[in-house]
Amino acid sequence: MSASHDSTTSAPSHVRSDSSLLLANVSRRGFLAGVSAVGGLVLAVGFPAALRAADPPKYGRDGMPDGWIDNPLVFLAIGEDGTVTIVCHRSEMGQGVRTGMPMIVADELEADWKRVRVAQAPGDQKRFGNQDTDGSRSTRHFFEPMRRCGAAARAMLETAAATRWNVPVGEVEARNHEVVHRQSGRRLGYGALAKDAAKLPVPPRETLRLKDPSRFRYIGKGELKLVDGPDIVSGKAQYGIDTRLPGMLYAVIARPPVYGGKVVKYDASEALKVPGVVRVVEIEPSSPPAEFNPLGGVAVIGRNTWAAIKGRQALKIEWNDGANAAYDSTAFKATLEQASRKPGKVVRNDGDVDAAMASAARRLEAEYYIPHLAHATMEPPAATARIVNGKCEAWGCIQSPQAARDRIAKRLGMSADNVKVNVTLLGGGFGRKSKPDFMIEAAVLSKAMSGAPVKVTWTREDDLHNSYYHTVSIEHLEAGLDAGGKPVAWLHRTVAPTIMSTFNPEAKNEAPFELGMTAVNIPFVIPNVRIENPEATAHTRIGWFRSVSNIPHAFAVQSFVAELAAAAGRDHKDFLLELIGPARRIDPRTMGDTWNHGEDPERYPLDTGRMRRVVETAAREAGWGKTLPKGRGQGIAVVYSFVTYVAAVVEVAVSDKGELAIPRVDIAVDCGAQINPDRVRSQLQGACTMGVSLATKEEISYKAGRVEQDNYNAYEILRTDAAPREIRVHLIPGDFNAPLGGVGEPGVPPIAPALCNAIFAATGKRIRRLPIRDQLTKA
Amino acid sequence: MVTLHVNGKAQQVDVTPDTPLLWALRDVLGLTGTKFGCGIALCGACTVHLDGQPTRACITPVSAAAQRKITTVEGIGADRVGKAVQTAWVEVGVPQCGYCQAGQVMSATALLKQNPKPTDADIDAAMSGNICRCGTYTRIRAAIQRVAGQKGATQ
Numbered sequence: 001m002s003a004s005h006d007s008t009t010s011a012p013s014h015v016r017s018d019s020s021l022l023l024a025n026v027s028r029r030g031f032l033a034g035v036s037a038v039g040g041l042v043l044a045v046g047f048p049a050a051l052r053a054a055d056p057p058k059y060g061r062d063g064m065p066d067g068w069i070d071n072p073l074v075f076l077a078i079g080e081d082g083t084v085t086i087v088c089h090r091s092e093m094g095q096g097v098r099t100g101m102p103m104i105v106a107d108e109l110e111a112d113w114k115r116v117r118v119a120q121a122p123g124d125q126k127r128f129g130n131q132d133t134d135g136s137r138s139t140r141h142f143f144e145p146m147r148r149c150g151a152a153a154r155a156m157l158e159t160a161a162a163t164r165w166n167v168p169v170g171e172v173e174a175r176n177h178e179v180v181h182r183q184s185g186r187r188l189g190y191g192a193l194a195k196d197a198a199k200l201p202v203p204p205r206e207t208l209r210l211k212d213p214s215r216f217r218y219i220g221k222g223e224l225k226l227v228d229g230p231d232i233v234s235g236k237a238q239y240g241i242d243t244r245l246p247g248m249l250y251a252v253i254a255r256p257p258v259y260g261g262k263v264v265k266y267d268a269s270e271a272l273k274v275p276g277v278v279r280v281v282e283i284e285p286s287s288p289p290a291e292f293n294p295l296g297g298v299a300v301i302g303r304n305t306w307a308a309i310k311g312r313q314a315l316k317i318e319w320n321d322g323a324n325a326a327y328d329s330t331a332f333k334a335t336l337e338q339a340s341r342k343p344g345k346v347v348r349n350d351g352d353v354d355a356a357m358a359s360a361a362r363r364l365e366a367e368y369y370i371p372h373l374a375h376a377t378m379e380p381p382a383a384t385a386r387i388v389n390g391k392c393e394a395w396g397c398i399q400s401p402q403a404a405r406d407r408i409a410k411r412l413g414m415s416a417d418n419v420k421v422n423v424t425l426l427g428g429g430f431g432r433k434s435k436p437d438f439m440i441e442a443a444v445l446s447k448a449m450s451g452a453p454v455k456v457t458w459t460r461e462d463d464l465h466n467s468y469y470h471t472v473s474i475e476h477l478e479a480g481l482d483a484g485g486k487p488v489a490w491l492h493r494t495v496a497p498t499i500m501s502t503f504n505p506e507a508k509n510e511a512p513f514e515l516g517m518t519a520v521n522i523p524f525v526i527p528n529v530r531i532e533n534p535e536a537t538a539h540t541r542i543g544w545f546r547s548v549s550n551i552p553h554a555f556a557v558q559s560f561v562a563e564l565a566a567a568a569g570r571d572h573k574d575f576l577l578e579l580i581g582p583a584r585r586i587d588p589r590t591m592g593d594t595w596n597h598g599e600d601p602e603r604y605p606l607d608t609g610r611m612r613r614v615v616e617t618a619a620r621e622a623g624w625g626k627t628l629p630k631g632r633g634q635g636i637a638v639v640y641s642f643v644t645y646v647a648a649v650v651e652v653a654v655s656d657k658g659e660l661a662i663p664r665v666d667i668a669v670d671c672g673a674q675i676n677p678d679r680v681r682s683q684l685q686g687a688c689t690m691g692v693s694l695a696t697k698e699e700i701s702y703k704a705g706r707v708e709q710d711n712y713n714a715y716e717i718l719r720t721d722a723a724p725r726e727i728r729v730h731l732i733p734g735d736f737n738a739p740l741g742g743v744g745e746p747g748v749p750p751i752a753p754a755l756c757n758a759i760f761a762a763t764g765k766r767i768r769r770l771p772i773r774d775q776l777t778k779a
Numbered sequence: 780m781v782t783l784h785v786n787g788k789a790q791q792v793d794v795t796p797d798t799p800l801l802w803a804l805r806d807v808l809g810l811t812g813t814k815f816g817c818g819i820a821l822c823g824a825c826t827v828h829l830d831g832q833p834t835r836a837c838i839t840p841v842s843a844a845a846q847r848k849i850t851t852v853e854g855i856g857a858d859r860v861g862k863a864v865q866t867a868w869v870e871v872g873v874p875q876c877g878y879c880q881a882g883q884v885m886s887a888t889a890l891l892k893q894n895p896k897p898t899d900a901d902i903d904a905a906m907s908g909n910i911c912r913c914g915t916y917t918r919i920r921a922a923i924q925r926v927a928g929q930k931g932a933t934q
Contacts, residue, residue: 094874094877225869225872226869229868229869229872230869232880233868233874233877233881233884235853235881238811239814241815242805242811304798304802304807305805306802306806307795309818376912377876378816378876378910378911378912378913379816379876379878380816425877427877428876428878428913429876457815460816460819460822678872679872682875682918685914685918686913686915688914689911689913689914689915689916690912690913693914711817712816712817712822712910713821717912718914719909720903720907720909720911720920723914723917724917
């Protein structure tokens with residue numbers, strides 16, 4: 001287990017690629033049993049593994065491409081000086097995974113955290129298991145394999161010590177970075193035992209002794225600071241945009257302004273006169289669908305970023321805008337509205353909605369609009385690549401290094417074995433950086449420059465004009481109430497271009513993974529429920545955005561419940577709890593949810609008891625129903641997403657002029673046990689802020705096929721002056737031996753409806769179109 | 780050639796005079812702690828101090844920075860207030876992705892040096908130019924208040 005520091009990478013020392021110090025000799029161990037190699041489906045992100053009729057279904061980490069690895073020789077190394085190096089194979093984008101994941105290994109290892117360092121894995125799924133950092137899955141899927149990694153290494157160290165002392169292994173115990181012989185009090189540090197331990201076989205999985213959770217040192221405590229914190233605040237942290245290599249060139253790219261557009265011709269003569277511009281290179285567009293491919297365009301390569309930017313300004317390009325040249329958000333909204341008023345593909349049907357509606361005492365109808373959104377990560381996409389001796393090495397802020405590696409190999413016509421993808425820190429991800437198009441661009445440009453290192457930087461304008469956008473949708477809801485105000489019929493038509501359109505241009509219906517995000521899987525006690533999904537055509541690249549289709553679905557569903565409560569003259573929270581009904585465990589398949597976030601429906605039923613508890617907790621902590629001055633109001637919403645339950649109570653203050661302030665938000669979350677509670681709080685606080693931002697300010701719109709927003713002046717992000725003043729997160733305790741839920745995403749979807757419900761409580765004004773912007777100041 | 784005085788050191792950069800300080804720092808001097816976010820002074824990720832004043836490096840040409848004392852996030856820890864801010868950021872667990880935090884630290888340090896006991900409104904005024912997409916605003920506020928409440932941290 002001694003670390004080999006003869007790094008095989010050719011990276012300069014200031015580029016973080018120290019992952020390669022880890023054991024290159026894994027295969028000799030032959031300890032790879034349990035690796036679940038799921039072939040076939042390339043698109044891991046958000047998709048369940050493809051199931052063939054003959055195969056039993058695989059769920060959770062078993063269902064992900066390349067599954068999981070729990071081999072300590074892959075994930076950790078102990079130097080003779082006692083330094084423990086733990087590999088993080090998932091991408092850090094603010095969720096704290098580079099602290100949380102190694103902490104799990106360190107805890108089971110009985111390592112002293114002060115002597116642990118963290119190394120980042122390059123893209124290599126066969127070696128590390130699934131690396132798609134997406135879907136709020138890292139801790140949920142890898143808590144157990146990482147525990148086993150630590151426990152196996154601990155057992156090896158104990159065996160090495162017992163052998164050294166010639167005592168039964170049952171008499172020794174690993175404690176805080178050393179092994180102790182209980183009878184004699186002899187001790188040996190991990191560094192002194194590393195060499196012997198490394199020669200031992202990895203113990204079989206079934207022999208491992210996992211710690212009792214009461215003995216955890218770090219897990220569940222939330223006392224460890226972020227491993228990257230000191231580097232972040234002193235400017236040393238390395239993001240994708242920060243890579244520097246000797247002789248590196250800098251590129252920016254003029255991409256087609258309309259999705260599917262192509263270069264007709266271009267004139268680079270003025271660009272080439274700009275001081276510092278080295279070359280202008282056309283990048284071939286990839287044939288549709290966009291998938292993860294670069295959009296093509298004209299790249300300007302310079303001696304620094306500014307020279308490239310100036311050069312690009314001087315390009316003259318004639319574009320053929322192609323089939324999406326007429327895409328117009330105003331017209332498209334009308335198209336979606338029309339579609340939502342006619343029947344569509346039925347995706348859930350309980351009872352007889354039409355009959356129940358016909359005999360209902362009251363009928364209500366509402367339509368909600370949620371526009372395209374952009375992730376607008378503070379760090380725009382950026383990547384560097386070089387090609388040396390037929391091998392490509394790339395660096396980037398990428399959520400899916402394995403996809404980057406495969407696609408670079410494909411585009412350059414190389415074997416994936418000849419491509420290495422190094423993962424930097426990500427300056428925000430939110431789903432944008434799960435698409436490696438920008439990394440492929442760097443590789444293509446390096447090839448065009450005879451293998452010289454080239455860094456591609458997207459400007460903010462590029463990021464907003466050429467993203468993979470959150471979809472745009474109309475959510476049409478109808479309900480029938482009986483004479484007592486009880487809902488007896490529920491009809492929801494959701495109409496939105498599907499993410500699948502980015503991979504299959506014919507796709508016009510929402511996929512099961514989109515419908516399973518709060519459209520079909522609503523656990524309400526209503527006898528007649530029909531969910532329909534009329535078709536919608538995409539005219540831009542649609543992609544995952546933090547919490548994905550839960551955003552529009554939950555906004556509509558949780559707003560509409562509040563509208564029904566108001567119509568029935570009921571307290572919204574009481575009405576919501578009645579709709580959720582008694583505590584029970586619902587098989588998601590009975591609600592038409594065949595996806596269930598990829599998890600086993602038996603292990604992860606929808607538990608209405610847990611849903612009730614977060615509602616009750618958030619309401620209690622917020623002082624639900626307290627008397628508030630004029631212009632103030634509280635709103636509530638609850639959403640089950642990524643197998644986690646989150647309820648939020650937002651308190652607003654709306655001035656006579658319609659100015660909105662948010663003094664306080666209370667959030668209750670049940671994600672099962674919390675591995676790193678401080679990061680759970682931080683993720684929920686951040687998700688709340690992002691939820692307020694998208695609800696109040698954010699919109700991507702199109703005119704003549706082009707995005708209308710250029711920068712943060714038009715695509716506004718919430719700033720501190722308008723942010724909630726206080727965000728209280730209330731964690732529901734969980735069992736470390738029970739299934740875990742996701743954390744990164746589930747905090748987003750309840751915020752917009754809770755906020756708009758609060759605005760209704762404060763002002764009587766119902767917001768059905770996001771963003772809110774000036775809807776409160778206008779009469 | 781333009782001479783820049785960065786973190787107490789005079790350094791020559793071979794760029795055109797209109798080149799924004801941001802790109803001279805990052806691409807020429809290798810000081811990548813100062814971040815690019817928008818290019819037009821909307822997000823604050825590129826905040827540096829010019830003669831102690833918080834300044835957006837993305838719209839400041841090197842020609843305008845040449846005669847000034849430039850402090851970047853790499854150098855702010857040498858300042859007592861800057862150090863206290865960095866420490867508070869780590870202790871409070873402010874960063875998520877961390878990309879905007881260099882700019883946040885520079886803005887907060889400038890605020891606390893000029894105004895050791897800022898009110899909520901003072902924090903709004905000084906910090907609203909810095910966007911955080913991860914949404915760490917409540918913790919940034921808490922970290923600033925923590926420094927302000929520490930005896931001797933800012934005086």
